[in-house]
Amino acid sequence: MAYVVTENCKNCMFTDCVEVCPVDCFYGDETMIYIHPDECIDCGACEPACPVEAIFPAEDVAEDQEKWIDINAEKCEEDGIENITEARDPLEGADERKTALGF
Ligand code: SF4
Ligand code: SF4
Numbered sequence: 001m002a003y004v005v006t007e008n009c010k011n012c013m014f015t016d017c018v019e020v021c022p023v024d025c026f027y028g029d030e031t032m033i034y035i036h037p038d039e040c041i042d043c044g045a046c047e048p049a050c051p052v053e054a055i056f057p058a059e060d061v062a063e064d065q066e067k068w069i070d071i072n073a074e075k076c077e078e079d080g081i082e083n084i085t086e087a088r089d090p091l092e093g094a095d096e097r098k099t100a101l102g103f
Contacts, residue, residue, distance in 0.1 A: 001058040002040035003047065004072050005033055006065040008054035008101055013091040017046040017055060018084050027076045028084040031091075036076040037069075052103050 005017075009032040018026040018033065025039035026046075035046075037058075047055045056062075058069050075081060 002037035002042060002072075003035050003044070003055055004037075004058050004061050004065075004069050005035055006054050006056060006061060006068045008052040009033060009050075011091050011097050012052060012054070012094050013088055014051055014094060014098075015084065015087040015090075016049045016051060019087050020045040020049045021085075024083060024085045026084045027081045029075065029078075029081060033084055034072040034075040034081075037073050039076075052098055052101050 011031055013028070013032070015028075015033065018024075022043060022045065023039055023041055025036045025041075026033050027036060028034070035055075042057070044057070047057075056065075061069060
């Protein structure tokens with residue numbers, strides 16, 4: 001089972017996570033990023049790197065976040081999705097959102 005990016009990632013793009021992935025299996029659109037389940041090697045390096053605790057092993061995803069397992073897989077295969085391998089500037093409002101989430 002791969003790792004999964006969940007709801008807290010929306011409107012973040014701090015992208016601390018992508019910097020630590022040894023297989024560059026993060027993909028992103030304009031609002032958040034996703035992990036390709038067939039490329040993730042389950043190393044776990046990204047989980048503690050996320051400042052808003054958005055990343056979980058698929059088997060530990062909370063019940064109300066389980067939809068993200070399929071969303072990650074689908075989004076990574078969408079036309080126009082971009083492989084993100086280096087950190088970017090966070091999205092506008094990302095710091096405020098992080099505070100609002102309690103981090
Ligand atoms: S660090 Fe966390 S919230 Fe930010 S892009 Fe990565 S998974 Fe999303
Ligand atoms: S668990 Fe490892 S391989 Fe999978 S996305 Fe995170 S850093 Fe990349």
